[in-house]
Amino acid sequence: MKSRQEPLLRGKLKGYGYRITQGREAIMNVLADAKEHLSAEDIYIKVYASYPAIGLTSVYRTLEVLVSTGLVYKFDFGDGRARYEIAEGRRGEAHHHHLVCTGCGRVIDYADFINEELALLKKTEAGLSKKYNFTIINHLIQFYGFCSKCKTNKNAK
Amino acid sequence: MKSRQEPLLRGKLKGYGYRITQGREAIMNVLADAKEHLSAEDIYIKVYASYPAIGLTSVYRTLEVLVSTGLVYKFDFGDGRARYEIAEGRRGEAHHHHLVCTGCGRVIDYADFINEELALLKKTEAGLSKKYNFTIINHLIQFYGFCSKCKTNKNAK
DNA sequence: ATTGTTAATGGATGTCATTTTCATTTACTC
DNA sequence: GAGTAAATGAAAATGACATCCATTAACAAT
Ligand SMILES: [Mn+2]
Ligand SMILES: [Mn+2]
Ligand SMILES: [Zn+2]
Ligand SMILES: [Zn+2]
Numbered sequence: 455m456k457s458r459q460e461p462l463l464r465g466k467l468k469g470y471g472y473r474i475t476q477g478r479e480a481i482m483n484v485l486a487d488a489k490e491h492l493s494a495e496d497i498y499i500k501v502y503a504s505y506p507a508i509g510l511t512s513v514y515r516t517l518e519v520l521v522s523t524g525l526v527y528k529f530d531f532g533d534g535r536a537r538y539e540i541a542e543g544r545r546g547e548a549h550h551h552h553l554v555c556t557g558c559g560r561v562i563d564y565a566d567f568i569n570e571e572l573a574l575l576k577k578t579e580a581g582l583s584k585k586y587n588f589t590i591i592n593h594l595i596q597f598y599g600f601c602s603k604c605k606t607n608k609n610a611k
Numbered sequence: 612m613k614s615r616q617e618p619l620l621r622g623k624l625k626g627y628g629y630r631i632t633q634g635r636e637a638i639m640n641v642l643a644d645a646k647e648h649l650s651a652e653d654i655y656i657k658v659y660a661s662y663p664a665i666g667l668t669s670v671y672r673t674l675e676v677l678v679s680t681g682l683v684y685k686f687d688f689g690d691g692r693a694r695y696e697i698a699e700g701r702r703g704e705a706h707h708h709h710l711v712c713t714g715c716g717r718v719i720d721y722a723d724f725i726n727e728e729l730a731l732l733k734k735t736e737a738g739l740s741k742k743y744n745f746t747i748i749n750h751l752i753q754f755y756g757f758c759s760k761c762k763t764n765k766n767a768k
Numbered sequence: 769a770t771t772g773t774t775a776a777t778g779g780a781t782g783t784c785a786t787t788t789t790c791a792t793t794t795a796c797t798c
Numbered sequence: 799g800a801g802t803a804a805a806t807g808a809a810a811a812t813g814a815c816a817t818c819c820a821t822t823a824a825c826a827a828t
Binding site for chain 4: 474
């Protein structure tokens with residue numbers, strides 16, 4: 455299965471002067487199809503299945519390129535390794551933020567209240583840009599706490 | 612100079628069943644007086660000056676305790692090491708969020724719009740708690756972009 | 769299609785923040 | 799003051815990620 459936004463990614467990368475390599479295409483496809491928040495090694499393993507010439511080093515380098523061009527987001531959910539997620543979601547999924555369980559590490563995507571959040575962020579960005587002469591490129595919102603499972607285990611203990 | 616919130620910290624730690632040790636006190640004092648966002652090694656160096664028996668391992672362990680009890684916040688600003696900040700600010704400083712420059716790594720504290728942000732966060736938290744059965748303990752908001760210096764350098768280039 | 773240029777690559781190796789291990793010490797209880 | 803379990807420091811291990819460098823592949827110009 456070929457992912458639909460591949461041409462978008464290719465076009466954007468070319469626009470930045472980057473070459474389209476087999477490894478980069480494979481990585482982009484894995485990210486486009488991913489349902490979870492993948493680590494560099496996760497991506498390496500998935501790409502390796504269909505393109506065993508891939509090297510972990512190139513995965514890191516490609517991810518850096520994709521993040522720097524804004525095609526991919528990089529997150530720290532506190533488990534000691536970076537996690538990656540395609541920016542323009544598969545099948546036009548909406549922008550979302552995250553709930554992070556500090557008990558088990560589970561990460562929940564949410565898009566509830568996202569419009570209010572984005573409206574406030576926009577307003578805040580405008581104010582902060584002016585006051586601090588700071589150009590805002592993007593934002594990060596995460597909530598930390600305990601998921602249903604960990605909440606229960608806690609009470610049980 | 613002894614910091615004012617020291618007794619608060621001591622009381623809270625004891626409440627969690629932790630012992631008050633010389634190292635922990637020294638670390639708490641450094642954090643209480645800090646004006647920047649310190650790394651574990653930064654803290655180690657500062658503590659070492661007045662308490663050379665301290666070990667870096669204990670700094671890490673104490674920070675873990677302080678973070679888990681909510682006395683200290685742990686941040687990832689993207690420079691490859693964790694940064695720490697006392698939760699109840701020196702001299703009752705207000706809760707704040709961060710602007711992170713991806714050019715030079717500078718981190719700016721801001722409290723502008725914080726009330727609107729916190730109001731929305733509270734509302735969002737209520738909705739998310741119910742929908743996902745998730746107990747929210749705290750939140751993270753950061754803006755990424757270019758500070759005034761890096762903006763200029765970029766144009767110059 | 770062939771060639772030339774240079775970005776991109778993979779594997780080996782290095783780095784460095786953080787964790788683990790373990791014998792010793794210290795904070796707190798009685 | 800003695801008992802005990804938590805806390806500690808130093809050394810060693812871990813692991814994510816970066817760097818190095820000789821080789822390869824993408825792409826543009828023939
Ligand atoms: Mn997500
Ligand atoms: Mn701060
Ligand atoms: Zn959980
Ligand atoms: Zn900057």
